[in-house]
Structure formats: C-alpha cells, structure tokens
Amino acid sequence: MLPPSPLKQTIEKTVREEWGRILACLVKSIGNLQLAEDSLQDALVAALSHWSTHGLPDAPDAWLLTTARRRAIDRLRRDRRFSQKQVEISYIADIENAFREEPDSSAIPDKRLEMIFTCCHPALERKTQVALTLRTLGGLSTEEIATAFLDKPQAMAQRLVRAKKKIALAAIPYEIPDSDLLPERIASVLSVLYLIFNEGYSASSGDSPVRVELCDEAIRLARIVGQLLPDETEIAGLLALMLLHDSRRLARMDSKGSMIALEHQNRKRWDQGKIRQGVALLEQTLPRQRVGPYQLQAAISAVHAQSADWTQTDWPQIHALYSLLYQLQPTPVVQINRALALSYARSPSEALDLIDEAASDGQLDQYQPYYAARADLLDRNGDKEAAKQALLKAVELSDNQAERAFLQAKIADL
Numbered sequence: 001m002l003p004p005s006p007l008k009q010t011i012e013k014t015v016r017e018e019w020g021r022i023l024a025c026l027v028k029s030i031g032n033l034q035l036a037e038d039s040l041q042d043a044l045v046a047a048l049s050h051w052s053t054h055g056l057p058d059a060p061d062a063w064l065l066t067t068a069r070r071r072a073i074d075r076l077r078r079d080r081r082f083s084q085k086q087v088e089i090s091y092i093a094d095i096e097n098a099f100r101e102e103p104d105s106s107a108i109p110d111k112r113l114e115m116i117f118t119c120c121h122p123a124l125e126r127k128t129q130v131a132l133t134l135r136t137l138g139g140l141s142t143e144e145i146a147t148a149f150l151d152k153p154q155a156m157a158q159r160l161v162r163a164k165k166k167i168a169l170a171a172i173p174y175e176i177p178d179s180d181l182l183p184e185r186i187a188s189v190l191s192v193l194y195l196i197f198n199e200g201y202s203a204s205s206g207d208s209p210v211r212v213e214l215c216d217e218a219i220r221l222a223r224i225v226g227q228l229l230p231d232e233t234e235i236a237g238l239l240a241l242m243l244l245h246d247s248r249r250l251a252r253m254d255s256k257g258s259m260i261a262l263e264h265q266n267r268k269r270w271d272q273g274k275i276r277q278g279v280a281l282l283e284q285t286l287p288r289q290r291v292g293p294y295q296l297q298a299a300i301s302a303v304h305a306q307s308a309d310w311t312q313t314d315w316p317q318i319h320a321l322y323s324l325l326y327q328l329q330p331t332p333v334v335q336i337n338r339a340l341a342l343s344y345a346r347s348p349s350e351a352l353d354l355i356d357e358a359a360s361d362g363q364l365d366q367y368q369p370y371y372a373a374r375a376d377l378l379d380r381n382g383d384k385e386a387a388k389q390a391l392l393k394a395v396e397l398s399d400n401q402a403e404r405a406f407l408q409a410k411i412a413d414l
Contacts, residue, residue: 007052010060015044018061019139020224024111025065028174030072033118033136034164039072040064046071065108112137113228114174116221120188121172128163129192135160137224138217149199186229190238190294193222197242215246236285237295243278244301247271259406263310275305296325315345332358336373348381368397372407379414388414 019040026036043064057063119132131149134140146156166172177185200214222239229235251265279302285295300321307313322338335358343351355374364370375390388411395407 007048010056011044011047011051014060014064016139018064020112020115020137021108021110022061022065022068023136023139024115024174025108026068026072027115028109028111029069031174033167034161035072035075036068037136037164039068039075042071042075043068062108110228111174112224114176116189116225117177117185118167118172118174120185120192121167122185122188123170123172124163124166126192126195128159129188130195131156131159132163133192133221134196134217137221140217144213186232186234189225190234193218193225194238194242194294196221197245201245212249215242215249218242219246233285233288233290234292234294236281237292237298240278240281240285241294241298241301243274243281244298244305247274247278247305253402257402258409259402261406262304267309270305275302278302278305291324293325293328296321296328300325313344315341319345332361332363332367333369336364336370339377340373343377343380348377352377352381366397368394371397375410384414 023036023040026040027033030036030039046067047060047064051057051060116133116137119136120129124132127149131145134145135142142157142160143153145160146153149156151159176182196214197218200212200216200218219239219242222235222242226232226235226239247270248262248265249271251267251269252260254260278298282295282298282302286299300318303314303318303321319338319341322334322341326334326338336355339351339354339358342354352374355370355377358364359370359374371390371394375387375394378384378387378390391407391411391414395404395411398404398407
C-alpha cells in the first residue's frame, strides 16, 4: 500500500499532466462535455481508493480513461428518462462498442486540439473561453480559476456550467475547423493563451502584481498547442514571448513585494534557461519568413533579454521592431510602446507627439498604461508637474495594489 502523501502527489501530477488529453478523448467519444468531466471526476475518486489498495497501475492515464468510460455508461444507465428512449439505448450500445478494448497510454488518441478549438469557439465570450480552456485543457479546479479572476467559486462554477450547456445546445462541434476558418480560430486560441499569461504576468487586480500559476499554465498550454500545430510560426512566437517575459519573474519584485521597473532590475536574476529557450524558438521561426505580431513582440523582448544592462539596450532596433508591429497591428497600445522606444532612441519630446496622437480619439482616456507612459515622457522632458498629474490619473485607474504602490512611489520621487 502506498502512503497517502506520495499517492496524492502521483494522482495530482497525473491529473495536471494528463487531464486535458483524457478529457478530450472522453468528450470525442461521448459527445457531452459535462458527462465526460463528471465521469472523469468519478474515476479520480475511484483511483484514490483502488490505487491505495492495489498499488499504481502500469499506465495510470489509461486506467483513468477506462474507468471514466465505465462511469459514463453507468451514469447514462441510471438516468431513467434516458433509459426509456430507444435512441439513447442505441447510443449507450455504440459507446460500449467503442470502448470495448482496454487502451494503453500509447493508444490514447490526442484530441486536445479539437477540445481547445471548442473552448475558444467565437460563440463563447472571451472570459468564458479563458475559463473553459483552463478547466478542460489545464485541469485547474473551479476554485483555482475563480481565484485567477478574483470571482467567487460559485459564480465561476455557474459560468462553466452555462458554457457547457451552450456548447451542447448550439451543437458546437468537437473538431478542428475547416482550412478556411483555421487561421482565424488559431488567432483566437493564441489570444486566449496570451490573456491567461498576461493576467498572471501583470495581474489586473488584487494585491500581487504576479500570479505565477497562471504564467506557468499559459506556457504549458502553449507548449501543448505548439506540439499539436508544429507548422504554425505564431504559436512558436507566442511561446518565445512568454518565456522571455517570464525569465524576469524573480527580478520584478523586491523582498517586500514591491515592483521593480525593468530599468532597475538585477539582470543576474533573470532566468537564462528561459531566455535561451525563447531565443532558440525565434532563431528557428523567424527564418521561415512568416512573421506575425507575437514573433515581433518576442523579438523585442529578446533584445532586452540579451542586453547586458539598461544603458546598452539597442533602442533603435526596438523602435524599428515596434514600427513593424504597428504596421501589422495599428492600435493605440502598440503606438504607446513605440513612443517609449522612440523616446530612448531619439528624444522624449518626439515621443510625446507620437503618444498624444495615439490618444487623440479618446480611446485611451481610461487606459492606465497610457497615463503611466505619458508621465514618464513628461518627467524626462522636464515637465514635473504635468508628470505628477498623469501619475495621479494612473493611480486612480489602477486596481492592483502593488501597481498603485509603484506609481505612488514615482509621485513621491517627483
């Protein structure tokens, strides 16, 4: 008999690593996401009891899949309304025939790609897409997802239930989209993964500026999607971007939990392993000459990562990369970053003209990073009072306590 602690650790490891693959395989066979998830949960409960008595099976993932299949059939048979209908009885027989052979690990088909396209279907709102991806592909609990969004677990549970019902009622297929829809749907998948990472890297609210578990989960999911779609260069670009950003994790806060600007970070604390991985991905991807926004952002991050210190940063190159990015994504947000790069490559006054142009249509009136960036440019251009007013506005628009403290420290410095 295994002691409880190692057993629990083994089950948790299997769940986190194999949850998405097992669940996706179940859903493809059963055709019902809620039933598949409930059955897999039943299998996990059974594993705790069975494995503690009989020891670990040779292939824990295959054991879980087989047990979950049986529990799914049991659930269907227990449903009286279901059992009274001839069509559904035939459906159970079909499932039983499909599940007749016991799988081994190597024989479990990988249906995660179909699953992630379902989770990121345009019929679902973006927050639901993110939550459903974290649940079905990442294996995060409802409580963990609720914490990530600073929601109540009950509210998040209801959101997930509504999403599964919508998938069923709208008959959203569990399949890879047709080739004409694939580029648009891949863009949606990458956007969801990037949202997960960004919420971890720069938390929009709460007390901590970083949520490590979300960063790790986004990187893990991006690796999975990259393995499933190895020819998509933007997936490699997104993974490189995440790794390069995340390499700074330990240097972004001091011992008191206060944020440290990139300019003042101790670069010896940057994770060189992640930097090498990110740069290697770019070196493999950029020569294929299918450059997209994520690859360009990763290239910008790589310039920072490979600079010995702030003073040796190649700002002209960063400005040129942002200019290319603006051609692909002419958004005010890209223009802000382009202006900051221009301020170091040339002058803060030129950059102020650029950033004011980006804000001229009013889109940035309630966008906190705009006021923080403008304050920096005004300060370096010698207008301390205007810089202070911009920082006060940035503090007003920030919901993250660590970020507010960081901005208030800047005001004190002025």
